[in-house]
Amino acid sequence: xxxKTGWRWPGKSHAAKGCxxxxxxxxxxxxxxxxGSGVTQCYRPADGESGLEGLSQWLQQLxxxxxxxxxxxxxxxxxxxxxxxxxxxxxxxxxxxxxRVKDMLSMPLEDAIVQATRLPADAYRGRQDMAFVSAVRxxxxxxxxxxxxxxxLELQQISLPEFSLLNLVTAQLVEHSVALLRLDEHxxxxxxxxxxxxxxxxxxxIGYADLQSSNASEALALDSNEQLERLALxxxxxxxxxxxxxxxxxxxxxxxxxxxxxxxxxxxxxxEDVLNIPVRQISLDSLYNQMPGDTGLSxxxxxxxxxxxxxxx
Numbered sequence: 510x511x512x513k514t515g516w517r518w519p520g521k522s523h524a525a526k527g528c529x530x531x532x533x534x535x536x537x538x539x540x541x542x543x544x545g546s547g548v549t550q551c552y553r554p555a556d557g558e559s560g561l562e563g564l565s566q567w568l569q570q571l572x573x574x575x576x577x578x579x580x581x582x583x584x585x586x587x588x589x590x591x592x593x594x595x596x597x598x599x600x601x602x603x604x605x606x607x608x609r610v611k612d613m614l615s616m617p618l619e620d621a622i623v624q625a626t627r628l629p630a631d632a633y634r635g636r637q638d639m640a641f642v643s644a645v646r647x648x649x650x651x652x653x654x655x656x657x658x659x660x661x662l663e664l665q666q667i668s669l670p671e672f673s674l675l676n677l678v679t680a681q682l683v684e685h686s687v688a689l690l691r692l693d694e695h696x697x698x699x700x701x702x703x704x705x706x707x708x709x710x711x712x713x714x715i716g717y718a719d720l721q722s723s724n725a726s727e728a729l730a731l732d733s734n735e736q737l738e739r740l741a742l743x744x745x746x747x748x749x750x751x752x753x754x755x756x757x758x759x760x761x762x763x764x765x766x767x768x769x770x771x772x773x774x775x776x777x778x779x780x781e782d783v784l785n786i787p788v789r790q791i792s793l794d795s796l797y798n799q800m801p802g803d804t805g806l807s808x809x810x811x812x813x814x815x816x817x818x819x820x821x822x
Contacts, residue, residue, distance in 0.1 A: 610644065
């Protein structure tokens with residue numbers, strides 16, 4: 510399987526034989542220690558915890574505190590747009606795209622770090638040259654770099670969860686399009702990958718809590734069915750767009766990440782029935798979880814792990 514360059518900041522990617530992955534998500538911090546083959550320790554924030562203090566204490570207790578660190582940004586702290594690419598060489602693309610996206614950004618352009626990566630040439634059947642363009646406030650990156658520096662952490666890269674999860678999918682050596690679904694409490698995202706590249710990202714305004722029916726309340730059960738149908742419609746529209754507009758063929762199944770909290774045991778079979786394709790929660794614990802008795806690698810822990818699975822591009 511070929512590898513196509515993803516977004517990362519700063520530094521270069523490498524196959525880490527031992528590293529620390531950090532995923533920031535909805536104001537919380539998750540961490541894993543990866544020994545080159547699996548996760549040996551992890552950090553899950555306590556209920557209601559926010560910020561980096563708990564993670565900082567966990568890092569101090571690690572025997573490999575000097576291991577390289579790969580950090581994934583919180584989706585609340587960056588913007589990601591897919592727009593037509595400027596007709597310039599790849600090494601000039603990020604600079605060229607700054608002004609192309611300036612009116613799309615919620616932050617002043619002068620305050621933003623902007624990076625871009627092209628979609629593969631086969632996207633949109635070669636009719637359009639498109640790129641993912643990300644923007645994050647410069648002072649936010651500086652804050653994270655300073656946080657790592659103050660703890661003597663060997664920061665290797667700061668990246669996006671979209672590309673961290675791409676590392677996980679690529680490592681499975683799948684030869685077909687993969688739709689990866691993440692559902693948080695009241696929100697979610699769909700990522701579509703193929704042949705080592707990201708092709709589509711869609712934000713969702715429905716989460717696992719919205720899909721839970723309750724036998725105690727018929728009204729709640731009806732509402733959850735309505736929300737499930739809304740989610741199925743959004744997923745079907747995204748898959749139709751991928752097939753008809755991006756032109757990359759049909760998606761035959763959806764892989765669902767285990768939520769950091771809550772569960773999807775009850776709604777997933779119903780969602781599968783509505784979509785009429787396999788919708789299955791993916792578990793990579795047998796491959797990567799080396800923590801005896803652990804409850805399983807949830808979405809944010811897998812995102813942190815994906816940062817450690819960087820490959821030379």
